[in-house]
Amino acid sequence: MQDVSASALIPLMRIGDELGLFNVLGRKGPCTESEFSNYAKIDQRYAREWLLAMCAAGYVSHTDRVSKFYLTEEQKSVFAFEESSAFMLGAYDILSGNIHNIDNVREAFKTGKGVNYSDSHPCIFSGTARFFRPSYSANLLEKWIPAIPSVEKKLQDGCNFADIGCGFGVSSLMIANAFQNSKIYGFDIHRPSIENANKEAKQIKINNAIFKVADAENYDGEFDIITFFDCLHDMGDPLGASKYAFNHLKNDGTLILIEPSAADDPEENFNTIGQMYYAFSTMGCVPTSKSQKKGLALGAQAGPTKLFKILENAGFKTTKIVKKNATNMVIMAEK
Numbered sequence: 041m042q043d044v045s046a047s048a049l050i051p052l053m054r055i056g057d058e059l060g061l062f063n064v065l066g067r068k069g070p071c072t073e074s075e076f077s078n079y080a081k082i083d084q085r086y087a088r089e090w091l092l093a094m095c096a097a098g099y100v101s102h103t104d105r106v107s108k109f110y111l112t113e114e115q116k117s118v119f120a121f122e123e124s125s126a127f128m129l130g131a132y133d134i135l136s137g138n139i140h141n142i143d144n145v146r147e148a149f150k151t152g153k154g155v156n157y158s159d160s161h162p163c164i165f166s167g168t169a170r171f172f173r174p175s176y177s178a179n180l181l182e183k184w185i186p187a188i189p190s191v192e193k194k195l196q197d198g199c200n201f202a203d204i205g206c207g208f209g210v211s212s213l214m215i216a217n218a219f220q221n222s223k224i225y226g227f228d229i230h231r232p233s234i235e236n237a238n239k240e241a242k243q244i245k246i247n248n249a250i251f252k253v254a255d256a257e258n259y260d261g262e263f264d265i266i267t268f269f270d271c272l273h274d275m276g277d278p279l280g281a282s283k284y285a286f287n288h289l290k291n292d293g294t295l296i297l298i299e300p301s302a303a304d305d306p307e308e309n310f311n312t313i314g315q316m317y318y319a320f321s322t323m324g325c326v327p328t329s330k331s332q333k334k335g336l337a338l339g340a341q342a343g344p345t346k347l348f349k350i351l352e353n354a355g356f357k358t359t360k361i362v363k364k365n366a367t368n369m370v371i372m373a374e375k
């Protein structure tokens with residue numbers, strides 16, 4: 041029942057996000073339901089029912105006899121403020137997008153074919169960026185890059201960096217902003233994501249990042265660092281992509297792979313994070329991979345042994361996990 045109740049909130053979370061309800065409450069609360077509906081410019085009866093559902097979930101707080109509603113500092117950071125590193129609403133873009141994708145994926149279950157990433161509901165594209173951004177902003181510059189000092193030094197001195205499968209370019213733009221001597225290239229096969237990345241770079245005035253539409257096996261250039269953020273397992277041919285990266289890395293170059301944290305043995309992934317990743321993987325990663333050449337369908341929870349094997353078969357000599365947290369592991373590989 042707890043899981044059913046949590047799933048029942050999915051449409052309410054999307055509506056709350058799209059109408060800016062959490063943000064209004066975060067800025068204006070404590071307020072009565074009537075004040076809230078005026079601030080948010082929504083009907084009072086819907087406002088009341090939404091607020092009560094959120095209180096029942098513990099996502100919104102209330103004063104005595106439920107006369108006023110507000111968000112605690114913790115609730116604000118999870119629900120109200122997009123720039124917070126605890127922000128979780130992006131997950132609901134993906135959850136809603138996956139529901140929209142049911143018809144395509146159900147047919148793929150029967151045929152064994154794939155579903156093109158570009159045929160996903162647009163919620164998936166924005167959701168991927170919004171869901172990963174908090175984790176990248178908490179970890180990338182402060183923990184993951186410093187875990188590989190040679191990479192940090194090259195970025196500081198100025199180097200060529202390629203981010204493959206960059207999507208909206210969240211990771212690429214963080215790196216470009218922090219290391220302005222370096223030139224950052226983001227490549228992805230999905231044109232609307234690349235357009236979004238270039239638009240964002242322009243808006244935030246980042247001049248050292250360039251985004252281009254390219255497959256993981258057809259970009260140009262020679263790089264000091266090549267990264268794959270949460271995308272190698274989405275590719276039909278991760279070995280082909282790793283070999284291509286090997287051939288486009290300088291001899292002393294480094295490949296960095298960010299993948300979901302997972303154990304090799306599926307039973308060890310039978311936990312809250314594993315439940316989410318196996319579900320996301322069934323609805324997104326496996327169909328995307330199967331829609332491409334080879335269609336290896338590694339899955340989001342491939343585990344380190346399979347990933348190391350791919351990198352070693354691609355030619356990399358040293359492979360190791362340099363960081364791991366509840367959601368992600370960072371693997372580095374050198375020639």
Ligand SMILES: C[S@@+](CC[C@H](N)C(=O)[O-])C[C@H]1O[C@@H](n2cnc3c(N)ncnc32)[C@H](O)[C@@H]1O
Pocket residue numbers: 157168169172204205206207208209210211227228229230233254255256257268269270271274275276328332
């Ligand atoms: C889960 S998203 C991750 C996006 C981004 N790296 C991030 O962390 O926000 C996977 C990305 O891989 C891209 N992708 C899938 N197959 C690809 C391929 N063969 N070549 C290049 N990009 C690919 C998709 O278009 C999508 O943007």
